[in-house]
Amino acid sequence: MPTVHPPPAFQPIVHEGVGVPLYRVVARRLLAAIESGAMPPGSVLPNERDLASQFGVSIGTLRQAVGELVASHVLLRRQGRGTFVAHHDAERFLFHFFHVERADGLREAPEVETIRFERGRLDDDAADALGLRPGSAAWRIENRLRLQGRAVVHDRLQLPLSHFRGLTAKRFVERPSTIYRLYQDAFAITVLRARERVRAVAADADVAQALGITRSQPVLEVRRTALTFGDRPVEYRVSTVVTGAHEYVQTLSRH
Amino acid sequence: MPTVHPPPAFQPIVHEGVGVPLYRVVARRLLAAIESGAMPPGSVLPNERDLASQFGVSIGTLRQAVGELVASHVLLRRQGRGTFVAHHDAERFLFHFFHVERADGLREAPEVETIRFERGRLDDDAADALGLRPGSAAWRIENRLRLQGRAVVHDRLQLPLSHFRGLTAKRFVERPSTIYRLYQDAFAITVLRARERVRAVAADADVAQALGITRSQPVLEVRRTALTFGDRPVEYRVSTVVTGAHEYVQTLSRH
DNA sequence: AAGTGGTCTAGACCACCAT
DNA sequence: TGGTGGTCTAGACCACTTA
Numbered sequence: 001m002p003t004v005h006p007p008p009a010f011q012p013i014v015h016e017g018v019g020v021p022l023y024r025v026v027a028r029r030l031l032a033a034i035e036s037g038a039m040p041p042g043s044v045l046p047n048e049r050d051l052a053s054q055f056g057v058s059i060g061t062l063r064q065a066v067g068e069l070v071a072s073h074v075l076l077r078r079q080g081r082g083t084f085v086a087h088h089d090a091e092r093f094l095f096h097f098f099h100v101e102r103a104d105g106l107r108e109a110p111e112v113e114t115i116r117f118e119r120g121r122l123d124d125d126a127a128d129a130l131g132l133r134p135g136s137a138a139w140r141i142e143n144r145l146r147l148q149g150r151a152v153v154h155d156r157l158q159l160p161l162s163h164f165r166g167l168t169a170k171r172f173v174e175r176p177s178t179i180y181r182l183y184q185d186a187f188a189i190t191v192l193r194a195r196e197r198v199r200a201v202a203a204d205a206d207v208a209q210a211l212g213i214t215r216s217q218p219v220l221e222v223r224r225t226a227l228t229f230g231d232r233p234v235e236y237r238v239s240t241v242v243t244g245a246h247e248y249v250q251t252l253s254r255h
Numbered sequence: 256m257p258t259v260h261p262p263p264a265f266q267p268i269v270h271e272g273v274g275v276p277l278y279r280v281v282a283r284r285l286l287a288a289i290e291s292g293a294m295p296p297g298s299v300l301p302n303e304r305d306l307a308s309q310f311g312v313s314i315g316t317l318r319q320a321v322g323e324l325v326a327s328h329v330l331l332r333r334q335g336r337g338t339f340v341a342h343h344d345a346e347r348f349l350f351h352f353f354h355v356e357r358a359d360g361l362r363e364a365p366e367v368e369t370i371r372f373e374r375g376r377l378d379d380d381a382a383d384a385l386g387l388r389p390g391s392a393a394w395r396i397e398n399r400l401r402l403q404g405r406a407v408v409h410d411r412l413q414l415p416l417s418h419f420r421g422l423t424a425k426r427f428v429e430r431p432s433t434i435y436r437l438y439q440d441a442f443a444i445t446v447l448r449a450r451e452r453v454r455a456v457a458a459d460a461d462v463a464q465a466l467g468i469t470r471s472q473p474v475l476e477v478r479r480t481a482l483t484f485g486d487r488p489v490e491y492r493v494s495t496v497v498t499g500a501h502e503y504v505q506t507l508s509r510h
Numbered sequence: 511a512a513g514t515g516g517t518c519t520a521g522a523c524c525a526c527c528a529t
Numbered sequence: 530t531g532g533t534g535g536t537c538t539a540g541a542c543c544a545c546t547t548a
Contacts, residue, residue, distance in 0.1 A: 019525085021535080021536060021537090022536075022537070023536075023537085047513075047514060047515080048514080048515065049514095057537080057538090058537060058538045058539060058540090059538090059539080059540085060536090060537065060538065060539085060540095061536080061537055061538080063515090063516090064536085064537090066515095077514095077515065077516090078514085078515075078545095078546085079514070079515045079516065079544070079545050079546075080513080080514050080515065080516095080544075080545035080546035080547075081513095081514065081515080081545085081546060081547080082513090082514060082515075083514090083515075099505075103452075193506065194506070195504070195505070195506050196504070196505045196506075197358075197502045197503070197504050198453060198475065198498070198502060198503040198504070198505070199475070199498035199499065199502050199503070200455035200456070200473040200474050200475045200496075200498050201455070201473055201498075202473050218455040218456055218457050218473035218474070219455050219473070220453065220454070220455045220475075241455075243453070243454035243455050243456075244454065247452045247453060247454050248452070248453040248454070249450070249451070249452050249453070250354075250450070250451045250453070250505055251448065251449070251450050251451075274544090276516080276517060276518090277517075277518070278517075278518085302532075302533060302534080303533080303534065304533095312518080312519090313518060313519045313520065313521090314519090314520080314521085315517090315518065315519065315520085315521095316517080316518055316519080318534090318535090319517085319518090321534095332533095332534065332535090333526095333527090333533085333534080334525070334526050334527080334533070334534045334535065335525075335526035335527035335528075335532080335533050335534065335535095336526085336527060336528080336532095336533060336534080337532090337533060337534075338533090338534075511547100511548090512546105512547090512548090513545100513546085513547085513548105514544100514545080514546075514547095515543105515544085515545080515546100516542105516543075516544070516545090517541100517542085517543070517544090518540105518541085518542080518543095519539105519540085519541080519542100520538105520539105520540100521537105521538085521539100522536100522537085522538080523535105523536085523537080523538100524534105524535075524536070524537095525533100525534090525535070525536090526532100526533080526534080526535090527531105527532085527533075527534100528530100528531095528532085528533095529530085529531090529532105
């Protein structure tokens with residue numbers, strides 16, 4: 001039997017206009033192969049010598065191209081093992097996309113409990129963030145996240161139906177791993193990064209009930225737009241965080 | 256006349272234990288020269304060929320060392336001009352350390368107005384963040400920041416006296432550029448990055464008065480620890496942000 | 511032992527910038 | 530025009546992983 005994902009054979013690079021560095025052309029070719037599904041998340045790339053000769057470039061140039069994609073978390077290098085197309089897992093989610101931790105610095109993956117799942121329409125904010133028309137068909141999902149057994153975060157997700165056709169409550173709830181991993185495995189959508197805008201607001205009745213807090217208590221409201229390749233938005237969510245025992249954490253300027 | 260900052264001559268690298276890559280040894284040497292003051296912020300490095308031969312390494316290895324320091328914002332490369340020791344300016348501050356912008360995405364540098372400047376003592380939080388004893392002598396400073404003429408942020412800074420000896424209200428207020436630039440020029444302290452922890456709280460009387468808002472209105476409280484070389488903490492500040500017209504913004508996972 | 515990525519060399523030539 | 534960093538080559542050898 002053939003392997004499930006035969007690595008594509010890359011054609012030598014010819015000229016591709018002046019001013020564009022060769023390594024960037026190579027990086028774009030690799031990215032295109034990943035986006036097209038020819039090299040799915042988790043799959044291994046041909047080794048660097050082979051790749052370099054397929055592209056007709058030196059190994060140094062090939063490494064510079066791969067290095068760019070590693071820096072943007074599209075690829076993952078593991079010495080002695082190979083280079084892999086990055087995929088979502090609990091660790092990556094925790095590190096890159098979940099920025100709530102206990103006041104004393106303890107980080108842990110949240111327990112997610114889905115409290116609402118229905119077909120609906122994008123509200124104005126979501127439509128704006130996703131670049132779609134308000135009222136477009138969408139999944140509307142609410143989750144409650146617990147840390148150390150305590151309800152700390154309330155999430156309202158809006159997913160455009162056009163990207164997530166065929167999603168069901170059952171598939172959503174019974175996913176084997178994180179939500180972003182589900183996007184990736186079931187819909188070939190890879191979340192690479194996200195923009196977040198944070199405000200302080202008074203908890204509304206909905207959130208207060210879901211999190212068991214007093215109405216009008218100050219809470220963080222985090223509005224996130226998740227992006228895939230080419231910075232195309234694929235998910236809009238509003239997270240409400242009860243701060244006090246837990247906090248929203250950022251390290252500025254690491255890059 | 257001699258130039259103000261003659262670039263130090265670097266000695267060839269001999270062995271430096273196994274397992275440590277050569278380029279990392281070179282990077283540490285450069286960093287040490289910067290930390291020691293031999294290459295002050297804004298100064299230009301010798302060109303890459305010369306540096307490589309001083310260290311006795313190939314230009315590729317030298318470039319890899321410099322590349323690491325550029326990635327961590329210690330150095331700055333400008334093609335055709337040279338490699339420079341990074342220094343703080345309004346642009347860098349805005350980009351790396353000021354994450355408040357108008358709800359519609361407009362970013363602008365804040366107008367800073369100092370409303371309190373006095374000698375005092377570190378409180379428990381600041382002492383903990385700075386790794387010093389509570390009650391250590393410190394400068395305590397309060398600023399009000401305006402955006403588009405509107406008071407949006409209230410800052411409470413605590414600076415350990417030991418690092419900022421000789422600071423005066425006059426020097427602080429009449430600094431020619433940003434606060435971090437003052438740290439750098441007057442105290443040889445370069446802020447490289449910062450950790451921030453964000454909570455939603457009700458505005459206290461102090462803050463409400465300074466920002467002209469109602470007491471108990473939900474506001475963001477951002478507690479920042481600013482770090483220099485070796486992740487040594489040098490400043491602790493609590494910023495209170497009125498969100499609504501303005502927001503706290505983050506882009507996750509760029510790196 | 512075989513295969514992978516990681517480090518390092520000793521160049522050549524290009525693109526950009528100041529003068 | 531001369532100097533800078535940026536790109537690219539064609540290797541050699543090292544360190545790590547797996548079998």
